[in-house]
Amino acid sequence: KGVFEFVQAAAPVAAGDPRLAFRFVGAPTRRSSDGPGSDDMRERLKKMIPAAVRPQFSFVDKIPRDDLGSEYAAAQFCVVPSRWDNLPNTCIEAMMCGRPVVCSDRGGMAELVEDGVSGIIARPADHAGSLPQALRAALIRALGLPDDRVRAMGQAARERALSFCNNGSIVTRHEEFHRECLERVRRAVKNVPAPRIGVG
Numbered sequence: 001k002g003v004f005e006f007v008q009a010a011a012p013v014a015a016g017d018p019r020l021a022f023r024f025v026g027a028p029t030r031r032s033s034d035g036p037g038s039d040d041m042r043e044r045l046k047k048m049i050p051a052a053v054r055p056q057f058s059f060v061d062k063i064p065r066d067d068l069g070s071e072y073a074a075a076q077f078c079v080v081p082s083r084w085d086n087l088p089n090t091c092i093e094a095m096m097c098g099r100p101v102v103c104s105d106r107g108g109m110a111e112l113v114e115d116g117v118s119g120i121i122a123r124p125a126d127h128a129g130s131l132p133q134a135l136r137a138a139l140i141r142a143l144g145l146p147d148d149r150v151r152a153m154g155q156a157a158r159e160r161a162l163s164f165c166n167n168g169s170i171v172t173r174h175e176e177f178h179r180e181c182l183e184r185v186r187r188a189v190k191n192v193p194a195p196r197i198g199v200g
Helices: 003-015 041-048 051-056 065-074 089-096 131-143 147-165 167-190
Strands: 022-025 057-060 078-080 101-104 119-122
Touching: 003 022, 003 041, 003 051, 003 057, 003 131, 022 065, 041 057, 051 057, 065 089, 078 089, 089 101, 089 147, 101 131, 119 131, 147 167
Parallel strands: 022 057, 078 101, 101 119
Antiparallel strands: none
16 A cells, blocks of 8 residues: 555665665565466565665564554654545554654544644645655655654654544544434424425
8 A cells, every 4th residue: 555656766866865764564465366477565665775775674574563653653753655444443453652754644543643733744736746755855855854843743642543533532422423413404404395286
């Protein structure tokens, strides 16, 4: 979900700063349409990375869920570059671990992440519809922040996830949504004129 676009965005950013390191966590996958002799997705990603910056990119196989927290904790930012998504667990987990998220504006992430407060949102509409360009701009914004601002964003991310995703607030929002739907139905029914019945 957007990893190819993210590599397109990250490679030139990496070329500008040899201190940067990008870590991808997850088992390699193969698309169902790929033939038996085709490369898996990880190999395709590696081929996209210029040789000069390839040492700055590392790939880790799937790890136990209990170990994910240490991966989040080791990162300055977590990136969720989805081309489409609802509200991925990765985004919520990173924020719960106190890490600001760089994400696309697709799906529920744009509702959870507050741009410039708890993360950085890449908006392709601002970059001629190009997700790689939007992600690159978001990365540059994120990496230009001072350390104390990044820490504050991480704390804000955790607070946001706790308030937005806890069971109580979710139930409350569901109740409010259903009340609003019922009220709309009541208003609509009230404004429907009574049927006119003619007898011939």
